[in-house]
Amino acid sequence: MLVKHSPGTPPSAGLDRRGSVWGRPALGKNARAFLGRNTNSANAGNTRFLQKAAYFFLWLFAFAMPWENAIVIPGFGTVSRAVGLAAFGVGLLAVLDSGRFRVPAVQHALMVLFVTWVGLTYFWSFDPSRTRIAAVTFLQLLVMVWLIWQFAQTRKQQLLLLRAFVLGTVVSSTAIVVSFLTGSSSESYYGRYTGLGFNPGDLALILALSLPISLYLAARDEGWRFRVWFYGAHLVLAISAILLTASRGGLIASSGALLMVPVAFSQLTRGQKTVGLALVALLGVGAGFVVPQSSWSRLSTIGTEVSSGTLNERTMIWQAGWVVFGQSPFRGVGAAAFAPSVEHALGMPFHGSSMNDGGPANVELVAHNTFISVLVEQGVVGFALFLGIFLTLVISAWRFPVVDRAFWLSVLLTWAIGVSSLTWEDRKPSWFIFGILIAAAAAQIPSVSGVRGPRATTGHRLQFGPQTQIPARDSLLGRWS
Secondary structure (H helix, E strand, O other): OOOOOOOOOOOOOOEOOOOOEOOOOOOOHHHHHHHHHHHHHHHHHHHHHHHHHHHHHHHHHHHHHHHHHHOEEOOOEEHHHHHHHHHHHHHHHHHHHHOEEOOOOHHHHHHHHHHHHHHHHHHHOOOHHHHHHHHHHHHHHHHHHHHHHHHOOOHHHHHHHHHHHHHHHHHHHHHHHHHHHHOOHHHEEOOEEOOOOOOHHHHHHHHHHHHHHHHHHHHHOOOOOOHHHHHHHHHHHHHHHHHHHOOHHHHHHHHHHHHOHHHHHHOOOHHHHHHHHHHHHHHHHHHHHHOOHHHHHHHOOHHHHHHHOOOOOHHHHHHHHHHHHHHOOOOOOOOOOHHHHHHHHHOOOOOOOOOOOOOOOOOOOOOOOHHHHHHHHHHHHHHHHHHHHHHHHHHHHHOOOHHHHHHHHHHHHHHHHHOOOOOOOOOHHHHHHHHHHHHHHHHOOEOOOOOEOOOOOOOEEOOOOOOOOOOOOOOOOOOOO
């Protein structure tokens, strides 16, 4: 039976109470259910594919980060930038397709405020062109943190990203050893060795950050049968590479990993502990025979430089930075404007052979301290936001169970020590570590059912796109191993 419609009304303008289209026969209940299931299944499958693709590019990004300078695309940037752009594009499509946007955490709000303030410093910057570039860089770092938050919600996904970072440091560590064995002059800094176009101090800190991560994965990465052998070999390789860089800051930062050593060993079996001790002995013997005397000579000056030296003229740079800070304490001189403002305050360009941590002469001055750099460039306002981010991360780390607490505090301690002699507020590894910690902290929050896992409010449904509901066990690469 057809339902009558008024003149001028198209036959397909609506539905009656039985679900039939006006002017058309009603579909049966079974037919409507069949069509509905097919539509929802197709949408869910498309969303899952996009989310898996976004996570795949995010994993590649984490893997490429420690050796990104090895491949530079002319006119574009490093390989990690290309992979990161792909991750953002696919991730944005995944969010638009699912219509779900995960509610951000407190640290994300502070990061947004910090990046916004960085952009505002353009209007009073000592060097607006530099500040504009810095603002874009910080925005890209913020996008990276969002990608981790949106597509690495489960513990397994977070462990996979940490594993990718460690695998990437295997590449960079091997490059350092190869440059030493082959005597490559292009990768030598006055008796110090590096690889893949990195500054030895920067690469040493990247490797130092991988040490507590490797210890943690050795104890927790249950998906890898031979994990103790692999991570133990990685520790030997990474520490040897740090010694070859002869980076005093990197070696001191590595001491932060000591916090994780007793905790990691307590999680191993007797056989695994034996393997670990054997690898440590191998490291000691190998370091004595392999690391050149030039590296040991430089590393032996740590005590002298700390007690009575200038830390490779860093203290002179910091004093000049304090003078500039006094001229604009609240607003700062503008993001990335530390070098030109300090050079102007000194009355001449401040160049020297040690400005690049032992690199070639006539390189540009840098702050060589992340906290001083932020204070001078972003002023008290920006520094308060940056410090707030770090302190909230420490609080989040403290709330973890014992093993995870020791791990994250060890990572943060390693980072804090390392960046005290490097300018790392706009470096990818810094924000990568921050992003993983925020996501891991959210995964510790009990869900509505009382089971620990991703935050109960894992997403906020937007008012666009298909409203696809994905089961928690299948979403966001939950089945990856």
